[in-house]
Amino acid sequence: MNRRVLGQKFARLATNAVMRSPQLWRVFRPLMRKQFDAIAGTWDTMRAADHLAPYEAALEAVEPQPARTLDLGTGTGQGAFAIARRFPEAEVVGVDLATAMVEEADRKMPDDLRRRVRFEAADASALPYPGESFGLVAHANMIPFFDELDRVLQPGGQALFAFSLGEETPIYVAAERLRTELERRGFIDFAEFTAGKGTAFLARKPVRA
């Protein structure tokens, strides 16, 4: 079995384990970081050209236009750049656990986005941001941490989850599971998307009564 297949198997194992028991993340965290640090330089050659098709399809349904946005597990920053292109007024923060990914994302930053997009190394399970600070929190091929997502999302803001290869994506969480976790936290306005080979899911945190 080659390294790439092993990495995909590890990503799937970690996703399923953390979805079952979020406290297991601290066991997987250093391994995940090491894995993505090692492949940061070649990550963009490992994906299909339309890998963000479902992410972009869900972005089209985001409204109103968010002012502050977050792309969690941003990798080389392509999701963050897509948000910035879609919402020309928005500030975008791309976060990744792997510092080599953050460096790659910085390196790939188009000059015209430099004023609104920044990348930071952080863990999506314990973000260094105040509560209710983002109007959109997006994930492309990334394990969700629902409590932390709920904490940083503004009331009325939206959460986006995209998986480039649908259920074949190594890091994949089924729509039913996303809905269950988000319903439990009071989220509403669920929508599902398919585009290219992938799927996406959108949900809104309710505005307090």
Ligand SMILES: C[S@@+](CC[C@H](N)C(=O)[O-])C[C@H]1O[C@@H](n2cnc3c(N)ncnc32)[C@H](O)[C@@H]1O
């Ligand atoms: C499968 S890659 C996806 C990268 C990018 N979103 C894309 O679709 O091309 C997952 C990324 O999430 C990062 N990651 C995994 N767990 C994370 C966490 N808890 N917090 C922040 N980043 C994380 C990894 O380092 C990796 O860069």
